Amino acid sequence: MNLLYSNILPLGTKEGQETVSNQISEEISNSDAIEIAVGYVSKASLEELDRIVTEHQIRHVILTIGMYFVEGMPEAMYHTAVAINQKWVAAGIGEIRMVRAFKYHGKLYAFYKDQQVKSAIIGSANLGVIKQEAANRRQYEVSAITVEQSECDEIATLIRKLASPACSARIDEITGMTLIREVNVSLTGVDTVDQLPQTQVELFEKHKTDISFILPIKVPAYAERHMDDGKHYTKSNLNVSYAAPRSARKSRDWYETQFTVSKKITLLPGYPEKNIAFYVITDDGYTFKAHTTSDGNKQFSAVGDELILGRWIKGRLAAAGLVTPVNDTQLDVDRTGMITKEMLAAYGCNTLVLTKTNQKMEDEEGNMLDVWILSFEAASQDEGDEA
Incomplete structure (x- = not known):
């Protein structure tokens, strides 16, 4: 296993060290399938993942999200996830799932080539790490990548268990999840309001x-x-x-x-x-x-x-x-x-x-x-x- 870092001063990356986000991008570019299970996502990271999947012509993608069924999901994020799920399902390449059985807080990434898991990442980084925003610009993450087959298989197996009907459901089939209304800022600063x-x-x-x-x-x-x-x-x-x-x-x-x-x-x-x-x-x-x-x-x-x-x-x-x-x-x-x-x-x-x-x-x-x-x-x- 090799550690992956955030490049944030005063803990900037040194020679020979790789960032979490760059390594995820590198692994996806060399894969034809990816399976991910994280606690949280962001609207921007969902859109970025979809862009990457399209750019690299990924043939299979499963994203399982772990915390929102219990905590509630911001509505803009939810509608973005539903739209991307619909796109992936229509294309026959994958889906987005929500964990229902419990609050899942882990962060796991498995990368496949020719139906064989070739590498995996585990650590603190939720999906938001792939798209830097103001909210996570100063958030330091540490993860690790492994290419050791038994470790990759173990991580991949857990991701698939989380994506099974016993634990999760496809986002468009979810009922009973609270949506958190976003603040409408379009009226902010209007003198007569x-x-x-x-x-x-x-x-x-x-x-x-x-x-x-x-x-x-x-x-x-x-x-x-x-x-x-x-x-x-x-x-x-x-x-x-x-x-x-x-x-x-x-x-x-x-x-x-x-x-x-x-x-x-x-x-x-x-x-x-x-x-x-x-x-x-x-x-x-x-x-x-x-x-x-x-x-x-x-x-x-x-x-x-x-x-x-x-x-x-x-x-x-x-x-x-x-x-x-x-x-x-x-x-x-x-x-x-x-x-x-x-x-x-x-x-x-x-x-x-x-x-x-x-x-x-x-x-x-x-x-x-x-x-x-x-x-x-x-x-x-x-x-x-x-x-």
């Missing part, structure tokens, strides 16, 4: 009335992203940014939304009156002024900034790792930034719920405005899309 502590949100929640409205979110299915007849993405609540630019020189902002509500809802008793501002408090603790506008009272939006509602909804999807904000929607010819039904399904929310409270808040001009709770939720089974 404030953030409340969760205790204050819960206090307003206790003052909800029976006046409540379900606002379905209209988006196309993945297969409909390129249907440009004006009946799909341009009339979608969240994808109006893909409509024709208002200016020949400037595309619409990706966060722009036009949240249109059907007459079936706007004509119900208690629905907010046209052009009368009120405060909304979102379920994740943001507050801003909103109003209803346009013919038939059909547009629901934030006051003074048409991007705020988009920053709230699309920002949450981006924080969850389901979509990446697009700098120029007109250049996004593959529509990778278009919100789809599949994205909402993966997030577990496809509707807004607007509920009035019996409370009021004072605005900057001294006016006392009604307070409504705005939630991003899953539609119940009896809720259909509104026309």
Whole structure:
């Protein structure tokens, strides 16, 4: 066995010493199959592993992750892992698994050539070691590599036991695992938006009335992203940014939304009156002024900034790792930034719920405005899309 190190001062690597990350990359480049069992991963390291697997045309890959089923998994990391697992399964090369039987904290790597394990690494390094980030830049790891056959076989056998149904399950078949919501930073620094502590949100929640409205979110299915007849993405609540630019020189902002509500809802008793501002408090603790506008009272939006509602909804999807904000929607010819039904399904929310409270808040001009709770939720089974 030879030790592997981190190259972090004052313990920088010396001549003849190798880093953990470089050795893993070297072993993968000389392998046609890899099997890994670690406690933790990162979103960036999952993406890096997938890139390496593709670059070196790895024919078989199994990644087993050990701690998140019990502790909960950050949602962006989870959705990234699910997407990569789907890619590997579809290609017939492998899968990502989650340990369920217990909390597994080990870090094991086995490298194969022609169906024979040729080397293995054991030590302190989780998968994050293959992709340096701010969080692990100063984290020192020590591992060891072995090419001794009996040791390689023993490590490989343990990895395969962890990947067996007795210990783990494929990530897309996992149920009951807590997902940890990521913080939506898209509203940070917006002058007309404030953030409340969760205790204050819960206090307003206790003052909800029976006046409540379900606002379905209209988006196309993945297969409909390129249907440009004006009946799909341009009339979608969240994808109006893909409509024709208002200016020949400037595309619409990706966060722009036009949240249109059907007459079936706007004509119900208690629905907010046209052009009368009120405060909304979102379920994740943001507050801003909103109003209803346009013919038939059909547009629901934030006051003074048409991007705020988009920053709230699309920002949450981006924080969850389901979509990446697009700098120029007109250049996004593959529509990778278009919100789809599949994205909402993966997030577990496809509707807004607007509920009035019996409370009021004072605005900057001294006016006392009604307070409504705005939630991003899953539609119940009896809720259909509104026309």
